[in-house]
Amino acid sequence: MKINILLRVYKRKSIRVLPLILSLILVLFVGSHTIAVPTKSTEILWDTYGVPHIYGKDNRSAFYAFGWAQMQSHGDLLLRLYGQARGRAAEYWGEKYLDSDRWVQTARVPERARSWYKAQSPTFRSYLDAFATGINAYASQNPNLIDDQIEVVLPVKAEDVMAHLHRILNFTFVVNPEDVLDLSKQKLQAGSNGWAIAPTHSASGKAMLLANPHLPWSDLFLWYEAQVTAPGIDAYGATLVGVPVLAIAFNNNLGWTHTVNTYDGWDVYELTLAGKGYSFDDKVRNFETKTLSLKVKQKDGSLLEQPLVVKSSVHGPVIAEKNGKAVALRVAGLDRPGVLQEWWDMARAKNLTQFQTVLKRLQLPMFTVMYADREGHIMHLFNGQVPMRSEGDFKYWQGVIPGNTSKTLWTKIHPYQDLPRIVDPKSGWLQNTNDPPWTTTFPAAIKADNYPLYMAPRFMSFRSQRSARMLAEDDKISFDKMVADKHSTRMELADRILDDLIPAARKYGQDLGQQAANVLEAWDRQANADSRGAVLFAFWVQQMHFDKDKGFSKPWNENSPRTTPDGLANPESAVATLQAVAAQVEKTYGALDVPWGKVFRLRLGNVDLAANGGDGKLGIFRELDFAPGAEQTFQAVGGDSYVAAIEFSNPVRAMALTSYGSASQPGSTHISDQLQMFANKKLRPVWRDRSDILAHLEERKVF
Missing domain, CATH: 1.10.287 (Helix Hairpins)
Known part of the structure; x- marks a missing residue:
């Protein structure tokens, strides 16, 4: 060829x-595919799974083609997200978007996006312009493929791209509006698994990387898989819809993934109102006040204007006022506009030194970085724009902070060298499943005592314990074993607690309790589609309301992080709960040992399949989040979303899957076309060489 x-x-x-x-x-x-075949034209080669392989004659052309590709796959969604990022969604589509507009405008996302765009280098600004131009060109040439109600967003500007990014990163991931309104709950179900395996722990003697973000299967959380090839770059990976660069990626030399880390980059401050302002350092300071006008589309098509008064203190925007008090929000990183350039340059790096040089810019506000490369290096970085705080531990800064003194007002962030990081640990492996960095490998390589108490909390979840167990139990792990482990549905919590629950049920249980004990004893302790007993156990755990310090006789202990918590604090009460749950399961499903896949389903479009995987709180590595569905079933709405398994051999070996498919645009054949593979615990080969792509070519677009 x-x-x-x-x-x-x-x-x-x-x-x-x-x-x-x-x-x-x-x-x-x-060497294999070290340099892309030169081309005088720019093209998109779409493979049979709807993944775009972009070949740009120059970088601007590659960005243009990426904008075009995202519109073809997710046009309606992309434009709706940009409309929301403008803070004008209620003007376009009605009152249901009014709260979103208030949040975006109060946070000054559109205003800051304009300044962020201007702060880009002229070269990178031209790339963003090209991405927006590609979006508009697709819409202009394919007007019948865009929802008429969504077209009002057109034309798109590069400032919209920046606003969308800003809304996602700083005002959804760093701080979610629902979290601000209720500090007692964390509502955003965002997580990930990430592994980096060194040659010493790899069966092939080559470093390996596992990328596996867990996000909701809708809205601004959808992943988009792509390959981008242009002068100086040949990277494969994924990004969130509407973002113009790859956020998780690998090239011929290195790769990285992100996990949502235990990063705290925002605080709410309670202010005491005084006069026309608030008390601060024994003086009264006036609020900075700005009045905006929000337009709301009515059912008859007319627009109703609503004023929005945005007050800001020295801390940030005021988000609530009541009983002589106000609450102001402070978010880190609002003066750091270079995240897109940072991701772009990460994908262009050739070795660890270059990669870390890019990371030191600290433009990416949060996310752990898990890294591996061809030279055999692996790294875990607790990345984030961590505020330098004067006092207090992590828990303290989760609450409402007194805002009447400059002593609590942070103004600087920790530099790169202050962040928890380990390169090439003795163990030969690194893992993170959204836990603090202290448990990334064993023996422990990052000591919590060496960092400020507010840097990260101290705990290790059951999912993380399961992750570490799978990595530690193999002296050498093969690529195929890594993929198999990725799909593991075994419940670490079941392995930990059934040896207490089953004997207790035998001792205290009545007839139904005895039957439940029999079902749990026969169960394979997994959440596969045909696992019988998993439903009973999961529903029981849900009613027990376990946490690391509650419900267990032995709470979690950082000196025994992988074997605690353990035991039942009140075995008799636990059995009573088990009997009540068993009665409900039998009544609802007709049997205590109903198969997991009968109750938990994968439903997208016309596809309806038995699910495997479940809540990470059960200690399941293959995490799926479910919501109530039809006929007493539950359907997957988040969790395992994009997976990439990479081995840095020559050539690079890689397999991937985007659970819900590569498109959301109505009429696409790539909505849910990967869901059967997901149900079968399979990944598909990644096609990166042009010859492989052409052998699996579905469509070609030349510009």
């Missing part, structure tokens, strides 16, 4: 043949 490419190139009279032929021969014999 490669020789055929050379012959076709030779026949093109417009090319100076000899130098090109010599350079291509050099590439073919020196």
Whole structure:
């Protein structure tokens, strides 16, 4: 195939043949796909799973094509998200978006996005302009494929791209509006698994990386898989819809993934109102006040204007006022506009030194970085714009902070060298499942006592314990075993607690309790589609309201992080709960040992499959989040979303899956077309070489 490419190139009279032929021969014999085949045109090669492989004649052209590709796959969604990021969604689509607009405008997202755009280098600004131009070009040439109600957002500007990014990162991930309104609850179900395996722990002697974010399967959380090839870059990975660069990616030399870390980059301050302002350092300071006008589309199509008064203290915008008090929100990183450039340059790096040089910019506000490369290095970085706080531990800063003194007002963030980080641990492996960095590997490589108490909390979840167990139990782990472990549905909590629950049920249980004990004893302790007993156990755990310090006779202990918590604090009460749950399960489903997949389903469009996987709180590595569905069933609404397994061999070996498919646009054949593989615990091969892509080509677009 490669020789055929050379012959076709030779026949093109417009090319100076000899130098090109010599350079291509050099590439073919020196190493596999180290340099992309030069091209005079820009094109998108769509493979049979709807993944775009973008070949740009220059970087601006690649950004243009990426904008076009995202519109073809997710046009309606992308434009709706941009409309929300403008803070004008209620103007476009009605009152149901009014709270969203208030949040975006109060946070000054559109205003800051304009300044962020201007702060880009002229070169990178031109890339963002090209991405927006690609979006508009697709919409102009395919007007019938865009929802008429969504077209009002057009034309898109690069400022909209920045606003969307800003809304996602700083005002959804760093701080979610629902979390601000109720500090006692964390409502955003965002998580991830990430592994980095060194050559010493790899069966092939090559470093490996596992990327596995867990996000809701809708809205601004959808992942979009792509390959971007242009001068200086040949990267494969995924990003969130509407973001113009890859956020999780690998190239021929290195790769990284992100996990949502235990990062605290925001605080709420309670202010005492005084006069026309608030008390601060024994003086009265006036609020900075700005009045905006929100337009709300009515059912008859008319627009109703509503004023929005945005007050800001020295801390940030005021989000609530009551009984002589006000609450102001402070968010880190609002002066750091370079995250897109940082991700872009991470994908262009060739080694660990270059990669860390990019990371040191600290433009990415949060997310753990799990890294592996061809040279055999692995790294865990607790990345984030962590405020330098004067006092208090992590728990203290989760509450409402006194806002009447400058002593509690942070103004700086920790530099890169202050952040928890480990490169090439003795164990040969690193893992993170949204836990603090202290348990990333064993023996422990990052000591919590060496960092401020507010840097991160101290705990290790059952999912993280399961993750570490799977990595530690193999002296050498193969690529295939890594993929198999990725799909593990075994419940670490069941392994921990059934040896207490089953004997207690035998001792205290009545007839139904005895039957429940029999079901649990026969159960395989997994959440596979045919697992019988998993439903009973999961529903029992839900009613027990366990946490690391509640419900267990032995709470979690950082000196025994992988074997605690353990035991039942009140076995008799636990059995009473088990009997009540058993009665409900039998009444609802007709049997105590109802198969997991009968109750928990994968439903997208017309596809309805038995699910496997479940809540990470059960200690399941393959996490799925469910919501109530039809006929007493539950359907997956989040969790395992994008998976990439990479081995840095020559050539790089990689497999991937986007659970819900590569498109959301109505009429696409790539909505849910990967869901059966997901149900079967399979990944698909990643096609990166042009010859492989052409062998699985569905569509070609040339610009």
